[in-house]
Amino acid sequence: MSATSASAPVHSEVALSEFFDGHPVATFAIDARHVVTHWNRACEHLxxxxxxxxxxxxxxxxxxxPRPRPLLADLIVTGQIDQLGLHYGDKFRPCALIPGAYEAEDFFPNLGAGGHWLHFTAAPLRDSRGRLVGAIETLRDVTERRVAENALRRAYDNLEHVVHKRTAQLAEMNEQLQDDIRQRLLAEAELRNRNLELTALNDQLSRAQQQLVQSDKLASIGQLAAGVAHEINNPVGYIFSNFSTLQGYLAQLFEMLDAYQRAEPALEAAAPAVAAALRARREQIDLDYLREDVPALMVESREGIVRVRHIVQDLKDFSRVDANQEWVWANLHRGIDSTLNIVSNEVKYKAEVVKEYGAIPDIQCLPLQINQVVMNLVVNAAHAIGAERGRITxxxxxxxxxxxxxEVEDNGSGIPPDTLARIFDPFFTTKAVGQGTGLGLSLAYGIVRKHGGRIEVDSTPGAGSRFRVHLPVRQSDTPAPEDA
Structure with missing residues (x-):
């Protein structure tokens, strides 16, 4: 054998040893006698x-x-890989990318402070004749990912529990309200049958009572909505924060991949087989596509989280359970937008909503009550639209x-002239029995009068209706009195 041929394996072993030592992934190798032959710097650090x-x-x-226990590499060397389940349970699986290799994740309590989760992959080492001469094992610290997964799982479980609890409370409240309405309707019918002479007085008392019930109902639902919004806002906050951190980590990972690709020419010269395996793996996972798709997925997910935060904020703004019912300066457009977001599910399947805002100043008002006026007008407009999708402006x-x-305008069924004069009367409704209380427009009318404003109606049967609400910019020292 010539000196040149004799030195070739020596150089190859030196190059392989240098590659192992400089590899950023913790890697070690054992021979057929389970003796460690390679232990790189990343392994020392980890x-x-x-x-x-x-x-x-x-x-x-x-x-x-702390006690003797075979590793994946040991089981591969001894041919006992079928006994993996005895040592690792169901936390291992064959590696799809490397034939004959296996991978697993496990928790090691004696590593560092509090222990670490490690993902390890082991593959057999064979000589030129295909004989098993040892095994190689790599390790990656996946503790941060595991902790993040556990935190996300706990947040999801907590959110699900809150939603179930709030849903049950809302169902119970709705049932109580329905029973209350039925009892009041029976009481009204009995009073009318017993004493016809007191009909006018009974109507006035019932009006006041129903309006009080409606106000209490809105306050209770507003308080519940604000509670749900607060509970949702907390997990969404740290999910949003963790998402931003995750974007930074992905950017760093892509930078590391770029560094690996720039090192491929050197690796090609030093270890062609390893370089070929890396190229095959890159093509198999379609790395170029991942570079394009992962950032797009992150952007889309971030937009979804931002959308949830906006909905939660609108829910809190609309409910305003902490409102002190004092006259304040408010932005009318912001209140309309918040209300439209809340009634979106009631309207989006019936009509297209178009906003044509003009330049207006802030007004002095009770914002929660103005939101109620907008909600009643928009919901009524949606109910006036037939089977075909309409338009609300x-x-x-x-x-x-x-x-x-x-102004709220729809292209729905319109209001007949003989009905138009009564639409603001309490308990007057054109809807089927059980579908309306007849208090929506009456409450809206009372709120507008309380603010010193007025409501104008223009309607054509078959063509639609337009409600215009006029409001003063500044309130006088004494707000306009409500109707007796």
Missing amino acids: LGWSKAEMIGTDQHWQAFY LRTGSAREDEVWL
Whole structure:
């Protein structure tokens, strides 16, 4: 044998050893006698045992466990890989990318402070004749991912529990309200049958009572909605924060992949087989596609989280359970947008909503009550639209410096002339029995009058209706009195 041919294996072993030592992934190798032959610097950093302590010994298990226990590499060398389940349970599986290799994840309580989760892959080493001469094992610290997964799972479980609890409370409240309404209807019928002479007085008392019930109902639902919004906002907050961190980690991972690709020419010269395996793996996972698709998925997911935060904020703004019922300066457009978000499910299947906002100043008002007016007008417009999808237009404007107006227009069924004069009367409704209380427009009318404003109606049967609400910009020292 020539000197050149004799030195070739030596150079190859030196190059392989240098590659192992400089590889960023913790890697070690054992021979057929379970003696450690390679233990790179990443392995020293991760496990805390130096190369000098490990090379040439068969006690490599002590870096992982307090007592002797075979590792994946040991089971591969001894041919006992079918006994993996005895040592690792169901936490292992064959590696899809490397024939004959296996991978697993396990928790090692004696590594570092509090222990670490490690993902490890082991593959057999064979000589030129295909004989098993040892095994190689790589390890990656996946503790952060495991902790993040557990935190996300706990957040999901907590959110599901809250939703179930709030849903049950809402169902119970709705049942109580329905029973209350039935009892009041029976009481009204009995009073009318017993004393016809007191009909007018009974109507007035019932009006006041029903309006009080409606106000209490809205306050209770608003309080419940604000509670749900608060509970949702907490997990969404840290999910949003973790998502931003995850985007940074992905950017770093792609930078590392770029560095690996730039090192491929050097790896090609030093270890062609390894370089070929890396190219095959890159093509198999379609790395170029992942580079394009993963950022797009992250952007889309971030938009979804932002959308949830906006819905939660609108829910809190609309409910305003902490409102002190004092006259404040408010942005009318913001209140309309918040209300439209809340009634979206009631409207989106019936009509297209178009907003044509004008330039108007902030107004002095009770924001929660103005939101109630907008909600009643928009929901009524949606109910007036037939089977075919319609259109609801909201406009704002100002004809005078001391007054603004908002308008809700639909292309629904319209209101007959003989009905138009009674639409603001309490308990008057054109809906089927059980589908309306007849208080929506009456409450809206009372709120507008309380603000010193007025409501104008323009309707054509078969063509639609338009409600215009005029409101003063500034309230006088004494708000306009409500109707007796």
